[in-house]
Amino acid sequence: MIQVYFLPSLVSADQLAGRTVVVIDVLRATTTIAAALDSGAREVLPLEHVAETRQQAEKLGPHALTGGERRGMKIEGFDLGNSPTEYTRERVAGKSICFTTTNGTRAMQVCRQAQTILLGAFVNFDSLSRRLPDDGNWDVVCAGTDGQITGEDVLLAGALVADFQAKAEQGKASPPVLNDQATLAADLWLGRKLQSLKHADLTQLLKNTSGGRNLIEIGQESDIAWAAQLNHLSVTPQLDCQTWKIIAARSSSP
Amino acid sequence: MIQVYFLPSLVSADQLAGRTVVVIDVLRATTTIAAALDSGAREVLPLEHVAETRQQAEKLGPHALTGGERRGMKIEGFDLGNSPTEYTRERVAGKSICFTTTNGTRAMQVCRQAQTILLGAFVNFDSLSRRLPDDGNWDVVCAGTDGQITGEDVLLAGALVADFQAKAEQGKASPPVLNDQATLAADLWLGRKLQSLKHADLTQLLKNTSGGRNLIEIGQESDIAWAAQLNHLSVTPQLDCQTWKIIAARSSSP
Numbered sequence: 001m002i003q004v005y006f007l008p009s010l011v012s013a014d015q016l017a018g019r020t021v022v023v024i025d026v027l028r029a030t031t032t033i034a035a036a037l038d039s040g041a042r043e044v045l046p047l048e049h050v051a052e053t054r055q056q057a058e059k060l061g062p063h064a065l066t067g068g069e070r071r072g073m074k075i076e077g078f079d080l081g082n083s084p085t086e087y088t089r090e091r092v093a094g095k096s097i098c099f100t101t102t103n104g105t106r107a108m109q110v111c112r113q114a115q116t117i118l119l120g121a122f123v124n125f126d127s128l129s130r131r132l133p134d135d136g137n138w139d140v141v142c143a144g145t146d147g148q149i150t151g152e153d154v155l156l157a158g159a160l161v162a163d164f165q166a167k168a169e170q171g172k173a174s175p176p177v178l179n180d181q182a183t184l185a186a187d188l189w190l191g192r193k194l195q196s197l198k199h200a201d202l203t204q205l206l207k208n209t210s211g212g213r214n215l216i217e218i219g220q221e222s223d224i225a226w227a228a229q230l231n232h233l234s235v236t237p238q239l240d241c242q243t244w245k246i247i248a249a250r251s252s253s254p
Numbered sequence: 255m256i257q258v259y260f261l262p263s264l265v266s267a268d269q270l271a272g273r274t275v276v277v278i279d280v281l282r283a284t285t286t287i288a289a290a291l292d293s294g295a296r297e298v299l300p301l302e303h304v305a306e307t308r309q310q311a312e313k314l315g316p317h318a319l320t321g322g323e324r325r326g327m328k329i330e331g332f333d334l335g336n337s338p339t340e341y342t343r344e345r346v347a348g349k350s351i352c353f354t355t356t357n358g359t360r361a362m363q364v365c366r367q368a369q370t371i372l373l374g375a376f377v378n379f380d381s382l383s384r385r386l387p388d389d390g391n392w393d394v395v396c397a398g399t400d401g402q403i404t405g406e407d408v409l410l411a412g413a414l415v416a417d418f419q420a421k422a423e424q425g426k427a428s429p430p431v432l433n434d435q436a437t438l439a440a441d442l443w444l445g446r447k448l449q450s451l452k453h454a455d456l457t458q459l460l461k462n463t464s465g466g467r468n469l470i471e472i473g474q475e476s477d478i479a480w481a482a483q484l485n486h487l488s489v490t491p492q493l494d495c496q497t498w499k500i501i502a503a504r505s506s507s508p
Contacts, residue, residue, distance in 0.1 A: 180408075
């Protein structure tokens with residue numbers, strides 16, 4: 001069964017126990033973490049509070065950097081904010097990023113009993129979807145913003161479900177059973193005829209979401225176009241439940 | 255602003271204070287309450303617990319009936335279940351219905367500080383939508399089922415928003431500002447091209463929701479087709495926040 005949850009509060013940790021789960025925070029945590037790993041960051045440690053993020057970086061020493069945001073803005077004294085464009089090879093290659101964002105971290109927390117936790121964004125859509133179990137047993141947790149459902153996360157969830165359904169129709173995967181949120185998200189994506197998606201269309205679509213409007217408001221509009229670069233990266237970030245570190249998933253099958 | 259909430263848990267009572275709010279529980283509470291009032295029931299009292307529903311009916315005396323459901327089934331010793339087809343003129347005309355359903359009642363509770371509470375269903379779509387403020391300041395609370403978002407409620411929310419947007423495009427209403435849930439719901443409805451809706455299509459669509467599947471499972475499939483009769487009734491149920499009674503809204507403007 002494919003179960004989509006539009007917010008972390010709509011699912012409990014034990015419902016996700018043992019499952020393969022995709023965490024989505026398109027604008028911007030999961031997009032930025034994908035960028036960091038693609039630029040050669042060794043690992044990303046998702047942390048809830050600012051203080052523990054600083055402490056963790058101090059503990060790790062000189063190869064560690066602090067990154068993340070509060071209300072979309074870079075945190076005072078941190079090395080990096082939450083814009084994917086900051087996470088260049090020059091800045092982050094070989095580094096451990098101690099990273100704190102409010103919504104993305106909360107979404108990861110609810111997955112703590114899952115078997116496999118993957119991080120999804122439009123920039124790594126294909127590499128992510130290739131890692132989803134063919135038997136149609138996986139879930140999606142959308143981060144949302146401050147407890148509200150956000151369009152950008154639901155759209156990506158819908159794209160993943162619709163893509164899987166198309167695979168099943170071609171006989172390449174088992175026809176999935178969906179919960180209503182999965183059906184709604186897929187119908188939404190297909191209704192937009194976004195199979196034949198152009199970068200400009202997706203950018204425009206993301207601008208009209210609450211996440212998009214927030215970024216425009218804080219002067220970080222260019223990150224929307226960045227996040228809309230479908231399949232720009234080939235990395236799939238995976239959160240290890242034991243070590244609580246995000247690393248690039250190995251290139252073999254999941 | 256039009257704000258849609260896919261579940262009562264996604265909004266707090268004070269966020270709805272002073273607003274006009276539509277409560278939706280298509281399968282079946284709001285459909286059935288519309289049927290009861292259309293059949294001449296004097297009022298419907300929405301109650302949370304079975305015991306208080308019985309007590310209230312006893313207190314009101316011979317002109318009162320008990321109605322409602324648990325897990326979709328009629329409650330033992332109650333006069334009526336939760337099927338709209340039971341609420342005929344012969345049974346309910348002139349009666350006070352003490353009515354308990356789990357999800358619908360919870361959705362009404364969160365509206366307790368609202369200025370106007372209207373109950374929505376496909377069967378009373380037009381009469382309801384005519385009562386929504388032209389200035390685009392109204393909200394929708396979907397009941398869902400046991401804390402899960404259900405497709406049938408989201409679809410109707412989307413139909414209401416899309417209908418209002420069409421009115422605004424014709425200059426008959428103010429162009430509304432939408433929260434993301436309102437945008438998603440409207441896009442979903444429009445993506446289905448359901449403006450040109452036929453009864454068979456809507457019935458099929460409702461069958462493929464979790465509410466629809468539940469009804470099929472308990473042998474009450476015929477209620478789905480009943481609930482899909484777009485504009486079959488001209489009544490708009492309105493919940494009075496002072497008396498906590500649902501009556502037919504007067505025929506004048508809201």
